[in-house]
């Protein structure tokens with residue numbers, strides 16, 4: 367057996383053992399099989415581990431002279447993630463620390479392998495690579511010049527390791543840190559009302575995308591999404607429609623994904639026939655038999671992991687004749703995020719299966735991110751004007767926590783509990799329960815300008831990121847609200 371191939375198989379076996387150890391208490395076998403399948407795909411042919419760079423890394427020249435900044439990283443496991451951990455200095459103990467340098471600096475990075483599993487560290491833009499460290503305690507130092515300002519990714523090239531968490535940022539330049547991708551679904555991004563049309567075929571394409579996105583100011587999280595946002599696209603049809611759902615899993619995904627739509631009648635709501643491997647696409651069709659506002663979500667084990675990471679959305683099946691028109695419609699979903707790191711930690715955060723199993727989240731979010739970068743920020747707040755009618759579709763992806771949805775300073779004129787659009791609505795409601803895997807529709811007129819805060823009235827969650835903002839513009843009517851006594 368050629369030596370390279372033997373090394374490859376050994377590595378694959380070790381990685382498999384590591385994974386099965388990590389995941390022994392959970393049911394992620396499907397995901398592991400997918401990961402291993404991807405690894406095997408990548409390792410097919412006569413490629414060896416040493417030749418596995420997706421794009422060849424041009425070897426940089428090692429500069430003379432002492433380093434301006436030096437960092438030491440060790441490899442490790444955090445929760446169920448593989449990570450780099452800072453050693454010494456300001457980054458000591460940090461998971462995937464952001465490494466800082468100035469343009470023109472000579473940077474030195476020492477990687478120490480803490481396990482008997484192969485790892486490396488490379489930064490494509492600077493053409494640097496530690497080479498593979500195969501044995502426990504082995505270490506390698508790389509020294510290179512950073513000419514350009516910017517944000518660069520350091521990562522481990524061993525198949526599956528980057529996706530499992532082994533990546534961080536080398537930030538060159540004193541400028542503010544480059545913004546991570548936003549996964550926040552704009553709350554006004556939903557299709558137009560169905561109206562009075564007859565039944566037809568409605569086609570929707572969902573794409574499973576695993577993306578590192580901004581969770582809070584200064585921190586990121588490895589999200590699983592439908593179409594790159596949390597929640598996924600708002601799907602809109604009417605009762606009697608035929609709905610065709612196509613689910614594609616991006617080639618770059620590390621996990622299998624699927625979709626279960628609560629609006630569908632049939633095995634697993636589509637979950638059974640949509641399990642898609644990375645690079646695969648599957649389609650199924652269902653009849654929209656019942657009107658209502660329904661949750662859809664990924665149904666691939668570990669299901670709560672996929673849901674907590676962002677794989678949920680709403681599908682509205684309008685009653686015959688359509689919903690009555692309103693001036694503004696909004697789309698808001700609540701979920702929890704279980705990071706290994708405590709709430710407020712900076713840098714790239716990682717998923718904790720233990721915290722999820724214990725229903726002990728670090729973050730609560732509307733539309734995927736904490737309020738400061740999410741629905742309470744200027745970019746994403748809900749906006750309306752005095753005199754307008756507002757409708758909010760509120761769903762809970764969860765996976766575990768019921769929302770006591772409330773808008774501070776407003777009263778829901780009508781609340782359609784449990785997503786039922788055929789039962790008479792509750793009227794004049796302050797707070798409404800929304801269970802995980804459930805949704806409501808609330809409607810109210812806005813009569814007075816100002817900021818109205820969206821919360822779950824289990825208000826401890828406000829301090830863990832769960833806040834949104836409705837901004838109402840227009841003239842103030844003192845007959846509705848004013849500061850001071852009634853008759854001054």
Ligand SMILES: [Cu+2]
Pocket residue numbers: 574590621622623624664665666672677
């Ligand atoms: Cu999934």
